[in-house]
Amino acid sequence: MIPVSVVTGFLGAGKTTLLRRVLADPAWADSAVIVNEFGEVPLDHELLAASEEVLVNVSTGCLCCVVRTDLTATLMDLARRRASGELPAYRRVLIETSGLADPAPILHALMTDAAVAETHRLCAVVTLVDALHGAAALDRHPEARRQAMLADRILVTKPDLGDAAALGAVLAGINPDAPLRAAAHGAVEPGWLFAPGSPIPLPGPEARHSAGLGSIVIEREAPVPALALTLWMQALAEHCGARLLRLKGLVALAEEPARPMVVHAIQHVVHPPDWLERWPGGDRRTRIVLIGQGIPRHFPVRLLAAIEAEVAGSLR
Amino acid sequence: MTPPELRDLVADALALWEVPEGPPRRVAVIEGGVALEGFGLRVLPAAAEDLPIRWWIERPGQRRPCTSVTGLLRGLRNAVGAGEGEARRLRVAGS
Numbered sequence: 001m002i003p004v005s006v007v008t009g010f011l012g013a014g015k016t017t018l019l020r021r022v023l024a025d026p027a028w029a030d031s032a033v034i035v036n037e038f039g040e041v042p043l044d045h046e047l048l049a050a051s052e053e054v055l056v057n058v059s060t061g062c063l064c065c066v067v068r069t070d071l072t073a074t075l076m077d078l079a080r081r082r083a084s085g086e087l088p089a090y091r092r093v094l095i096e097t098s099g100l101a102d103p104a105p106i107l108h109a110l111m112t113d114a115a116v117a118e119t120h121r122l123c124a125v126v127t128l129v130d131a132l133h134g135a136a137a138l139d140r141h142p143e144a145r146r147q148a149m150l151a152d153r154i155l156v157t158k159p160d161l162g163d164a165a166a167l168g169a170v171l172a173g174i175n176p177d178a179p180l181r182a183a184a185h186g187a188v189e190p191g192w193l194f195a196p197g198s199p200i201p202l203p204g205p206e207a208r209h210s211a212g213l214g215s216i217v218i219e220r221e222a223p224v225p226a227l228a229l230t231l232w233m234q235a236l237a238e239h240c241g242a243r244l245l246r247l248k249g250l251v252a253l254a255e256e257p258a259r260p261m262v263v264h265a266i267q268h269v270v271h272p273p274d275w276l277e278r279w280p281g282g283d284r285r286t287r288i289v290l291i292g293q294g295i296p297r298h299f300p301v302r303l304l305a306a307i308e309a310e311v312a313g314s315l316r
Numbered sequence: 317m318t319p320p321e322l323r324d325l326v327a328d329a330l331a332l333w334e335v336p337e338g339p340p341r342r343v344a345v346i347e348g349g350v351a352l353e354g355f356g357l358r359v360l361p362a363a364a365e366d367l368p369i370r371w372w373i374e375r376p377g378q379r380r381p382c383t384s385v386t387g388l389l390r391g392l393r394n395a396v397g398a399g400e401g402e403a404r405r406l407r408v409a410g411s
Contacts (some may be wrong), residue, residue: 112407234406235386239332239393269407299328306317306325306385310370 001121004093004192006106006188010137010144011099011262014157014186018128018193019096032078032090034071059290063159071095071106072113079119092194093120101126102143103150104245105264122264122271126193127151131162131182135170139258148174149291151217153193156182158208177289201263218301220286223254228311229263232252232304236290237268243270243295249288250276263288317385319345322359328365330391335397355396359388 007016008009077306081087097106103125109120127147129138136264137144154171156164159182168180179189229251236244244267250260260279264271280316292301317325327343335341338377341354349360356376357370372384373391380395382388393399 152358228408231384231386235332235389237406238386239329239389243332265406272408294332296328296331298324299332302321302325303389306321309317310385 002082002091002093002119003123003254004075004095004110004120004295005124005126006095006097006122007108007126007128008097008101008103008147009099009157010134010141010147010153012133013099013128013130014129015096015099015239017188018157018188020093022094022190022193025190030088031089032082032093032201033086033094034074034078034093034099047088059220072109072116075110075120076115085244092123094194098308100143104146104147104266107150107246107268111266111269111271123196124152125150126155127178128154128155128157129167129171130158131156131160131164131167132158134162138170138174139271145174145251146245149177150179151175151196154178154180155188155193157186160184160186170264172293175291177217200309214295214297216290216292216295216297216300218286218288218290220252220304224251224286224304224308225311227252228308229253229306229308231311232300233263233265233270235303235307236300237265240292240295242267244290244292244309245293247288249286250279251286251288252284257284260284317361319349323350325385326352326359326392329392331373333393333396335398337395352392352396357392357395359392 007015007019019033023031053085075093078087078090091152095106097103101130102177104304107121107122107125107264108258110120127143127150134144138148148171154175156167156171171178171180181192205276217302236247246267247263247265249263251263253261262274262276264274305316323343323345330341330343338349342350344351344353345356349358352356356359358372358374360372360374362372362381366381369381370384373380373388373395375383375395380391384393
């Protein structure tokens with residue numbers, strides 16, 4: 001499986017600068033890069049110092065709107081040429097979205113295309129927010145907020161030009177579970193940025209909301225029956241619809257509590273579950289983060305409790 | 317599920333569904349269940365001997381059985397006029 005990471009961030013956030021820096025690192029030079037620019041004259045890809053062969057520019061429109069099929073076709077074309085030896089055996093794919101892209105449809109496309117899902121694995125969503133204009137962009141542009149909401153990791157760029165600490169506080173309110181760092185000129189370890197997305201939410205308040213977008217943390221002490229988890233996720237998909245943006249977490253299944261199951265869903269599309277060998281940090285509680293818009297903050301946990309009780313009653 | 321727990325779940329669901337405007341609505345605990353005031357609906361747990369029926373949605377002259385809490389929510393959603401909204405089925409990535 002080829003890991004795929006998505007680098008997003010509002011216009012001018014420094015995505016291309018970051019990728020130039022990443023690709024200059026010998027350990028990361030063997031990356032294929034897909035650049036999506038929203039404009040007729042592609043420029044960003046000219047700025048990237050990667051091999052021509054593994055740098056693809058998709059500039060017919062915004063990835064999240066009109067060229068999702070282009071993205072999946074591009075990924076598969078790259079993989080085919082990699083397999084045939086026509087391209088170097090790149091070890092990962094980095095996708096730079098346009099600044100106006102909503103990451104959710106892109107992630108959705110990556111997960112729902114059967115061929116892509118068979119050969120590629122979504123690794124991390126990295127969102128860049130610049131300290132100079134980032135707060136205003138978050139305030140004015142819903143795309144910027146959704147980019148921050150869906151991030152596995154957030155990088156505050158241009159910290160020397162603005163109040164990075166204040167921006168960090170704003171971002172913590174939008175996506176409290178995403179680790180955040182600040183770095184100028186893309187000077188950050190790629191290994192931190194593109195590590196597989198951590199589905200481990202931090203213990204904390206059960207809900208945080210901001211302008212309708214919010215994350216809800218669900219924690220359960222007792223292992224959850226697989227049937228209850230499935231019914232719960234189905235009910236969330238059914239009743240939350242498009243309001244449910246993302247769900248990720250570690251689950252102690254009643255049927256196999258010794259190791260955690262990693263759940264990951266974008267809207268109503270669920271990634272086949274992965275298993276970790278052991279519980280990280282010894283904390284064996286189920287912890288699920290749900291990111292959504294306009295979802296009553298207690299609804300998911302109340303629903304899960306009701307379903308768990310019903311399933312437990314059936315099993316008795 | 318106790319009646320107050322049922323009230324809270326139903327109230328959350330009504331908020332989530334964005335039920336069309338109408339007369340003032342409230343979910344109130346009644347003996348054994350909850351009443352959806354303004355909708356003329358009541359939700360009551362079924363007796364143990366009624367299994368597999370677990371819940372009843374009642375309106376004057378009608379009684380609808382539900383075999384699960386997920387079925388109850390689906391039935392209530394239709395009963396309050398929220399339709400199916402953007403209801404979606406789960407899909408496994410790549411399938």
